[in-house]
Amino acid sequence: MSDNPLCTTITEQLNTGVLILDLNYNIVEWNRFFAIHAHLNLQDMVGKNVFTAFPELPKRWFERKLSSVIQLKTQSFCSWEQRHHLFELSHSRPITTDSHFMAQNCTFFPIETNNEITHICILIEDVTDVCHYQTRLNKTLEELAKANRIDGLTQVFNRKHWEECLDKEFSRARRYDHGLALIMFDLDHFKLLNDTYGHQCGDQVLIKTAQKISSLLRLCDQFGRYGGEEFAAILPETDLAGAVDVAERICRSIEELVIEFQDKRIRISTSVGVATINPDDKRYEDLISNADIALYEAKETGRNKVCAAKEIELILED
Numbered sequence: 548m549s550d551n552p553l554c555t556t557i558t559e560q561l562n563t564g565v566l567i568l569d570l571n572y573n574i575v576e577w578n579r580f581f582a583i584h585a586h587l588n589l590q591d592m593v594g595k596n597v598f599t600a601f602p603e604l605p606k607r608w609f610e611r612k613l614s615s616v617i618q619l620k621t622q623s624f625c626s627w628e629q630r631h632h633l634f635e636l637s638h639s640r641p642i643t644t645d646s647h648f649m650a651q652n653c654t655f656f657p658i659e660t661n662n663e664i665t666h667i668c669i670l671i672e673d674v675t676d677v678c679h680y681q682t683r684l685n686k687t688l689e690e691l692a693k694a695n696r697i698d699g700l701t702q703v704f705n706r707k708h709w710e711e712c713l714d715k716e717f718s719r720a721r722r723y724d725h726g727l728a729l730i731m732f733d734l735d736h737f738k739l740l741n742d743t744y745g746h747q748c749g750d751q752v753l754i755k756t757a758q759k760i761s762s763l764l765r766l767c768d769q770f771g772r773y774g775g776e777e778f779a780a781i782l783p784e785t786d787l788a789g790a791v792d793v794a795e796r797i798c799r800s801i802e803e804l805v806i807e808f809q810d811k812r813i814r815i816s817t818s819v820g821v822a823t824i825n826p827d828d829k830r831y832e833d834l835i836s837n838a839d840i841a842l843y844e845a846k847e848t849g850r851n852k853v854c855a856a857k858e859i860e861l862i863l864e865d
């Protein structure tokens with residue numbers, strides 16, 4: 548590796564890959580680490596063009612990288628997060644990883660002789676462990692973030708996240724004077740269903756109902772589980788007539804839904820309350836209250852129906 552035997556000994560013991568190229572991309576030197584992980588013979592590769600020796604190299608990117616190192620006379624770095632690996636080297640990680648090749652941090656730096664760049668040195672650091680643990684950590688964080696937003700049983704938004712969405716939509720609607728509607732659903736006689744068929748059956752009904760309602764909403768609507776057998780949907784840019792129309796459609800679909808549980812075919816219904824933002828509403832909770840009053844009205848006047856907050860106001864005015 549070097550005229551100095553001490554340096555050669557050290558370089559050969561390094562746990563880092565060392566590859567030295569001339570300015571025509573020919574391999575001048577490389578160390579044992581590189582040869583072992585490339586499964587190639589140390590001597591065979593010297594003098595070969597790097598692109599012939601490693602056809603997997605991204606040629607244009609590599610040439611640009613080296614040319615900037617030469618022109619700027621400065622070192623350059625490429626982390627595994629930018630590019631998982633440059634060279635298809637094996638790793639010796641005992642624990643199984645998803646990656647077939649060694650994850651690499653690569654450093655490129657110019658070698659000068661008499662003030663003139665004659666070679667480029669590339670150092671390859673094996674960061675397969677870092678990559679593995681970072682990937683696992685990211686996955687866990689993603690799962691945690693999801694668990695923080697999603698109701699475990701029905702897989703729709705949980706109440707906390709749903710209310711945060713409503714808070715944002717409410718502020719936006721107020722600021723830009725846009726429409727905003729809220730639909731609250733409460734399954735009818737759910738206690739009786741639980742008592743008759745058992746809690747597992749009740750759970751299945753909640754799952755299927757949530758799926759059904761989700762499938763009938765638009766992508767921009769936000770749907771969540773508000774409580775036990777209560778669900779709620781936020782409909783941005785929607786007026787009362789539009790929201791009632793959606794609510795009616797959902798109400799009829801739930802009525803027609805047949806849920807199979809073991810050998811039983813279960814049918815249910817839902818009462819629905821609809822409200823839209825009005826100038827008196829100061830906080831998003833006001834909108835929930837109005838939808839809740841409408842929902843109560845739907846329960847009181849027979850269930851399996853839709854009531855709108857405005858209709859109640861009119862009834863009160865009468």
Ligand SMILES: Nc1nc2c(ncn2[C@@H]2O[C@H](COP(=O)(O)OP(=O)(O)OP(=O)(O)O)[C@@H](O)[C@H]2O)c(=O)[nH]1
Nearest residue numbers: 733734735736737738739741746747749750775776
């Ligand atoms: N299976 C199951 N049941 C639940 C869950 N959460 C709440 N419940 C039940 O839902 C039932 C709700 O009962 P109530 O509030 O009396 O309402 P209801 O029987 O639907 O009557 P109305 O709303 O008046 O039509 C209770 O028995 C709760 O135990 C759940 O996650 N799974």
